[in-house]
Amino acid sequence: MSKKLLFGILLATTPLLTGCWTVQSGQKSGIIVKVAKEGRYWGTWEGELIRGGLDNASGATGREFHFTLGQFKSDLVNQAISAMENNRHVVLRYHCDQFVLPWSGETKCFVDNIKVLETVKTPVKAQ
Structure with a gap:
């Protein structure tokens, strides 16, 4: 009887621990600087987005955002x-889950959509 009870508890708690709790969602914009298949046992596509700091060629780097595709x-x-x-330049729509299984990804943030922005031309200053 205890094996059936343990199996029932495990079966009931598994959905709670496999990404059912979305704790964050939103959009981030920047430039994707890395896309690679990573993972020791289960390979998942991972990426890195740099937010800001690259447009004005100042040499300053922006903040990184790591995500799973x-x-x-x-x-x-x-x-x-x-x-x-x-x-x-892209805008990523993403969500982050509280708990993820090892084969789901290296990060807890998953990209739902990628919007590639049109190139923005800088206005020419009149002299």
Whole structure:
């Protein structure tokens, strides 16, 4: 009887510990500087976004945002790779879960959507 009870408790708590609790969601903008498949046992696509500091060529680097794109090479991964290779400014829509399983990703933040922004031209100053 105790094995059935233990199995029932495990079965009931597993959904609570596998990403059902979204603790943060939102958008971040910047330039993607890394997209790679990482992981010792289960490879997941991971990325890094630099927020600010790169546009004015001041040499100052912005803050990093590490995120997970998923386990399989999807359209989202291809879009991130293309934006990185072309040095395009992007807006990431993401959510962060309280608990994640080891095969879900290296981070707790998962990207839901990537919007590649059009290049912004700087206005020419009149003399």
